[in-house]
Structure formats: C-alpha cells, structure tokens
Amino acid sequence: MSAKRSRRKGSALVGVLAWAAALVFFFPVLWMFVSGFKQEAQASTDPPTFLFAPTMDQFEAILGRDFTPYLLNSLMASIGSTLLVLALATPAAYALSLRPVPGWRDSLFFFISTRMMPPAAIILPLYIIASNAGVLDNVTMLALVYTAMNLPIAVWMIRSFLLELPTAVLEAAKIDGAGFLTEVRRIILPMIAPGLAATALICFIFAWNEFFFAVSLTSTRAATVPVFLTGFITSEGLFLARLSAAATMAALPVILAGWIAQKWLVRGLTMGAVK
C-alpha cells in the first residue's frame, strides 16, 4: 500500500520535472510564436511585454512579400535531397554492415570525414564550379549539395539500424528460400522503416534549416526560406516582431513533418547505436 503510494508520488514528480524541462526547452519557440503577433515596439521592450492586443499585421506584411516561391524552393530542395539521400544511403549502409565490403572501416571513416571540413572551406570551389557549369541559383544544384551534406550522417544512422536486425530472422528467411530481393523488400526494409523515417526527418530538417550554402549559391530563382528570413534583419530600425512571424511560418512545415513522423520517430531514435 505505502510502496504503491510512494511509487505514484515518484512518478508524479518525474512528470512534473519532465513538464518543467519541456517548458524550458519550448519557451524560446513559444516566445517566437507570441512575438509574431506583436507590434514592432512591443516586441523589443525591456522588460518584455506579456500582455498585448494580438495583431496579424506582421503576417500580412510577410505574405505581401511573396513568400510562396521561397517555400516551394525549400520544399523541393529538402524533399528532393532527402529522397535522394535515402535512395543512396540505404544500399551503402547495407554494404557496410550486413554484407561488409572489403575495407568497410575505411569507407565508413571516409564518409564521416567529409563532415569534418567546415563548409566555409569548400564554398569557393563549389561556387566556381557552379558558376562555370551555369547552375548558380538553381534548386537542383542546391538539392545535390544537400544530398552530399546529409549522406554521411544518413549512412551512419541507417547502418546502425541494420546492425540491430536479429541475424536469426535473416537466417530464417534464407532457410525458407528467400532471395536477395525478397529479403531486402520483405524483411529488412519493413524492419528498419522506423529508422528510415527518423533518418529522413533529420535529413529534411538539416536541409530545411541550411543557410550558408543557400545564401551563397542562390539569388532570385532558387532562394530558400532561411534566406527569405534574413531579409527582415536590418541595421536601421526594429524587426523582431516581423522576423518572429516569418520564422514561425518557416518552422511550420518542419513541425508538420515531425508530427507526421512522430509515431515512428520515437522508436527510430531509440533503436540503433544512439540509445
């Protein structure tokens, strides 16, 4: 009886702590969301303004600035690169885990080592190549850059999911006479689907939020949402409310994607090597 009560007390405490932690992490996002409904002067007061009459002025101003092309460009670059990453990373991860190719350790290290070079170091050659090839300000080019950017992390993640697969299941399938394709399609892919969903979401978020390549390689046709966002930052005048409103709109697709992927995500993030 008393043991039961103290357990209940304990779990209530954990619940309160979890909520408190969640609120602390969520507060900046909430503040951004709230600030988007303020007037500029209210958004930059010290101490901060908590009570105010909400206005849609900032959102209207943003929509008046032709947000749609930026949104479409971001969607194309992010979704396109994520699909390409999954298509390339899954076979690569397979060849580095379940049926390791010779030298798989070196390959694996090579993949991750490409992330060790800071983007600033490769932007100039990349820019010159793009310029000479005539693909500056081109969404396809941006999608390819994001594919290259996300590929290493996707290979590593998917590999860790593949290693988790119980070998007994794979062996059983083989004994039952399953060929390679059947094994991949009916056993492996369904089993790592949560992992693939988690990988896809992470790649999508990285591509969606990427700013440096986007600002360097695009101008009018292929500019993405993060580039659009910075267009509200000015050295002369107040801009916090409008920037918050724009950032809220920019975050919506990611929140939506996260919400859709949620039920796979928890499993995907807790399986594999990162536990």
Add this chain to the structure above:
Amino acid sequence: MQPSVRTRYAVAAGLATVLAASACSGAGGGGDDAKTITIATVANPQMQDIEQLSSVFEEETGIDVQFVILPENELRDKVTQDIATESGQYDIVTIGTYETPIWAENGWLAPLDEYASDPEYDVDDLLAPIREAVTYEDGLYAVPFYGESSFLMYRKDLFEAAGLTMPANPTWTEVAGLAAQLDDPENDVAGICLRGLAGWGENLAPLNTIIHTFGGRWYDEDWNAQLTSPETAAAVQFYVDLVRDYGEDGAANAGFSECLTATSQGNAAMWFDATVGASVLEDPESSDAAGLMGYAPAPVMETEHSGWLWAWNLALPETSQHKDAAWDFMSWATSKEYISLVGEELGWTRVPPGSRASTYEIPEYQEAAAAYAQPTLDQIANVNVTKPGLYEQNWAGVQYITIPEFQDLGTRVGQEISAAIAGNQTVEEALEKAQQYAEETAQTGGYQGG
C-alpha cells in the same frame, strides 16, 4: 504487413512529382530576359519601401524588377563574391559610401557620369558631401538613395524638468556634464546612449567622429598608425568613461537598434547617433518619445564641426548584362519624382532623406519633418570627408578608412574598444593592441612608404 498497391502507386507518383519539380531551376521569378533586372539590397526600411513601390516603375517601363534582400554583412559578402568571380547575377547593387571608391578602384563598377549628365536627372541637386563620397578620381560610381550624418538627439522634456538647456553648439565636455546630471538609474533613464557593440559600422562610427574632433586620427600622412597618440587616447578614454559612467545598461552589446529602442521607450535622455534615427523617434506608432525630442549638432572639441557621413547608394556592376535597364531603375529610385511618390503614397516622414537638396524644399516634407529636417541638412552640409579632423587624410571618409583591409581592422579594433567598455581591459591596453593591428595592416597592405 505489405503496403497496398494503391499506397505504392501514390508513393511512386509523389516521388516522380518531386523529382520532376526539382529538375527545374527554382520557383522564384527572374530570368535571362532583357526586361528583367535583379537588385541586391539591404533590408533597411527605406529599401522595403522601394520594393513596395517598384510596381509603379514596372508598369511605366515594362521592366521586371527582382529583389534579393539580405542583411548588411551577408549582402557585402555575396555581392563581392558575385562581382569578383564575374558571375553577373546582379544588375544593381546597394553599397555604402565605404565600398564605392574601393570597388570603383577594382574596376567592378560602371562609371555613371554619362548616364547622370541627363538634365532631367539633375545630378547637381545631389548633396555635395555625399556626391563627393561616391566619386572616385572625378568619376561618379554610385548614386545616393539616402544619406545620413550624426547628431545629438535629446529629450526636451527631461532637460526642462531638470532645469537644463542644450547649448546651440555643444562641446563634448558640456555633453558629459549634462549626461551626469540627467543620468537617473532609479527611473531607468541613462544620461546618454552611445554604441558599444563591436564593429566598424557600430561603435567605431561615433567613436571615430570623437577621435577626429579631439584632434586624433588613425593614420598620419605616411600611414603611421596614430591610435596611441595623446589626442586619440584622450578621445577614446572620454568615450569609454562617458558610456561606462552615464551610458545605457549592457553598453558593450548596444548598437544602433538597442539605442533606438532605449530612446524611443524613454530610457535615455540623450542619444548621439545617425540622423535617420530621428524619423523613427518622431513616429508616434513606434516611439513614446515622439514630439519630445530636440536635435543639436554633433558635439565638438577642437574642430568647428563633427559628425559622420554615410549613404546607401545604388551602383551598377560592370558585369551586368542589362546596364541601360538598370540605369532606368537607378535613376528612377534616386529621382525627385520617386521622393514625391514616397511622400504621397507612404507618407512624408518616410521620404529617403539626405540625398537631394530639393527634398528639403518640399513644403509637405518641411512640415512632416519640421523637427529634424534642417538639423539633418546642416549636419550633412558641414561634413568634410577629406579633412574631418585637424588633418588632411589620404582617403575620403569620416568614420571609416577606404581601404579593403579596414573591414577586418575596424572589427578587431571595435572588439578591443567594446572589451574596454565592458570593463575587461583598460583603454590603454585596448589601444596598444589596436595600434599594433593598425600598424600591421598598413605594413602588410603596402601603404607605408608607398
């Protein structure tokens, strides 16, 4: 469980659509059409107005205008990158008075004299000091969109309540005395707001005008750094003491925007900054200080006048493929006609200031900007860009030095000053490092002995 056939078709169709969509070059407008021009610009309020009004130009001329809007530093990087690699993505670029002579020297900008000589454009109407700042070796390389100097903004009501008066031509010593009397930490009112945020376009802008008027300078005529000279050291010590004793809270991180917020919310009795700050302070919608402000000339010490000079300008990159169409837009955006258009469509307080003398003769503007129009004009007219202090300079610029290395040098020196304002080091320590940076820059840049 296997996905149904229908799901699989839906997924395949979705994939195909996305891949097909990303095979095109992008959703944004713009093209290689001769009738489309691309302008790269900063996001300042005046530029947002021009974006809004550009449809008038598009209807008149049939030329399509695309805007790339970025923060100042990203824009500078991006445009430099584009021009240096001759990518030719931009037909018009927005640049400051600092970049104009440097880029003109590099051969990146098309000369505009021939275009601007059109009598209808009335190039002689441009304010002389601003025009001089965008001129390189007698050639005009940019046209000013709006310009500014700096002056002292103060709260008339607080002065009255304290029984103080602002002298007609204040000295910095007088201003420091006033700041001491007006500083009221209990009521959250700083005596004076001054920029402490590190950056050549932030804390160095007001500081350098003070260095000039104290009789100091960055370099002598042979490019020997002068940052530890007694005059320069006295000016920097004065600035740091003033902002530490009677300045705003968190001064080391306060720039133009922070001081603007503080002053407009009644948390500063004085503010020495850009003349364009006045138009925001006088807007009742965003400022509690509207109607309460007075404006005095930039305070002085050894010189007759002080105050910086800056303008945002439109320039034509040599790499542009549509130079004539680009000039059509540039001349429209810097014309008298455009200034009237802003006044009529958006309100007279939003008119781009400090570019044309004729702006200050428009009765509606005189009325709307009564409090600060004349002080702004006088302040700009009194700037001497080649001799802002006691000495003739090798360059034309008040708060900056027109060498490419200054961006980096200015940022580093600005950081040392900011650290002194934060109290992390003394002014002597800051200036010793600054002097060393400046000396190294002059040597490696090949300016000394040249």
